[in-house]
Amino acid sequence: MISLESVSKSYANGVPALNDVNLNIEKGEFVFIVGDSGSGKSTLIKLLLRELTPTSGRIIVNDYDLSRLSRRKIAKFRRSIGVVFQDFRLLKDRNVYENVAFAQRVIEVPTRQIKQNVPAMLSLVGLAGKYKAKTRQLSGGEQQRVALARALVNNPPILLADEPTGNLDPRNSWEIMKLLEEINKRGTTVLVVTHNREIVNAMRKRVITIRKGVVVSDEEKGEYIDED
Amino acid sequence: MRISTLLYTCKQGFKNIFRNKMFSLATIATIAACVFLFGIFYAIVVNVQQSVRAAESSVAVTVFFDEGLSQEQIMLIGDEISKRPEVASVVFVSAEEAWDSFKVDYLGEYADGYEGDNPLEGSENYEIYMNDVSKQSSLVSYLETIDGIREINRSDATANILSNINTVISYVSLAIIGILLAVSLFLISNTVAMGIAVRREEIAIMKLIGAKDFVVRSPFVIEGILIGLIGAALPLIALYFIYSNLILYVKDEFAVLDDILKFMSIEDFFSRLIPIALILGVGLGFLGSMFTVHRHLRV
Structure with a gap:
């Protein structure tokens, strides 16, 4: 489902962000990517979303070879990936329903289908009763649920979560992780980039540790490894 | 879409x-x-x-004719001039009309002494109005080639x-x-x-x-x-x-x-x-x- 072959990425100033990374993530897996600030986690997410292209190596996501993907096909590729961010990235001037429906509108889903899909997705994340609320009226946990609903409403086979609990308290963090686990059980491949040691150690999932742009460990039912 | x-x-x-x-x-x-x-x-x-x-539309070139030119010949000259692209209109002014206009413009009440007399006899003319005054010189050059035209009055300063x-x-x-x-x-x-x-x-x-x-x-x-x-x-x-x-x-x-x-x-x-x-x-x-x-x- 996701494959990285000898992927390296250096920025214009010559600083290497990732160095010879090889990874293989199968369909239906739940994977944590962990590492300290500046380790290359965010660069990895950007490469997987085709916001960046690798300096060398090959990335295949959902059968799309991202190194050869033309600009015109990027939109179609991104529809196969749901993404949530630490800062939620919601449209603050719109309500909960509109934020989730927005994801379907921009990929031209018929209105009738949107009216069925959005309430169903809001029910899944537990926000069916708040569909009219403006996002700025919601708590951090609720905003991340809206972001999650928006990421999933188009039914993508892969979900990328970049520090999804970074702005949340422990209780909300756990609720979001439970939701991600539930989504994974339904068949979605979930890739979570996080700093949260407690969650990583408790969930006993596959853990890939990146340090200074290099994969230093990749363990099934792994734990958060601190930098020495 | x-x-x-x-x-x-x-x-x-x-x-x-x-x-x-x-x-x-x-x-x-x-x-x-x-x-x-x-x-x-x-x-x-x-x-x-x-x-x-x-x-511009009030600027005109005036042409006077050789003495003894018949009305038919004057009309033919008028037709030829009208065909020029830079010409907007051609107005015939008879000697009587010219004298009437002169009296009004310059003599006023003193014109009474000229009763029954027309000092401008033989001054019938065409007033030629142009679409574009910058073409006045080329029009005048053309008019100079026409037989039967005695004099051409042009207003170079205004046109310029x-x-x-x-x-x-x-x-x-x-x-x-x-x-x-x-x-x-x-x-x-x-x-x-x-x-x-x-x-x-x-x-x-x-x-x-x-x-x-x-x-x-x-x-x-x-x-x-x-x-x-x-x-x-x-x-x-x-x-x-x-x-x-x-x-x-x-x-x-x-x-x-x-x-x-x-x-x-x-x-x-x-x-x-x-x-x-x-x-x-x-x-x-x-x-x-x-x-x-x-x-x-x-x-």
Whole structure:
């Protein structure tokens, strides 16, 4: 489902962000990517979303070879990936329903289908009763649920979560992780980039540790490894 | 694009105007200022041109005929002259009409002593009016080749002055249009830069969700066009009142200039200005929004 072959990425100033990374993530897996600030986690997410292209190596996501993907096909590729961010990235001037429906509108889903899909997705994340609320009226946990609903409403086979609990308290963090686990059980491949040691150690999932742009460990039912 | 997407896009474009009130107001004000300045300048140019054209139309070349030329021959000469492209009209003035006009213009009551006598006998002539006074020399050269013409009176000084005024107006128009365009682009680019901050996040989200460039661009372009329309309509309303009142004021207060200043009617002026102003406003709105979005599409 996701494959990285000898992927390296250096920025214009010559600083290497990732160095010879090889990874293989199968369909239906739940994977944590962990590492300290500046380790290359965010660069990895950007490469997987085709916001960046690798300096060398090959990335295949959902059968799309991202190194050869033309600009015109990027939109179609991104529809196969749901993404949530630490800062939620919601449209603050719109309500909960509109934020989730927005994801379907921009990929031209018929209105009738949107009216069925959005309430169903809001029910899944537990926000069916708040569909009219403006996002700025919601708590951090609720905003991340809206972001999650928006990421999933188009039914993508892969979900990328970049520090999804970074702005949340422990209780909300756990609720979001439970939701991600539930989504994974339904068949979605979930890739979570996080700093949260407690969650990583408790969930006993596959853990890939990146340090200074290099994969230093990749363990099934792994734990958060601190930098020495 | 689906009809539902098209409707959604239009609705979002309309809503965007109210979502970003400050940005919308700043853009409308910028476009309105550009269109207003253009309208003022356009009013000056078309009215000066109109006055010059009116003055040009009164400039005539007069030709007198050899003695003993028959009326038939004079008519043939008139027909030949009328065929020239630079000639607008040819008016025959008989010796009697010439004397009547002279009496009115120069003699007044002293003309009584000439009762039954016409000192201008044999001075029948053609007054030739031109489309373009700058062609006077070429017309005179042609007239000199015609047999039966004894004398040609031309008004070189007037023709040259009017021709020069026209040339100056053309250059000044070009210069002011250039300056206005540069000022407009500067104002619009500043306003657009302000709008970029508001738009960046929304465009980035749309792109990451998988929206095509066309779908991302459309609401912003519709918003830009609507803002351009409003920005053009407001100064048009203001210009309508200013123009109509200014004509009345000048005519009342400066009646002495009536022969020199020939104002274009408000209907004629606005039938020309409205399409230009709308194209200018919509064009600025369209280009501004395209430019704004384009910078953020490469996400």
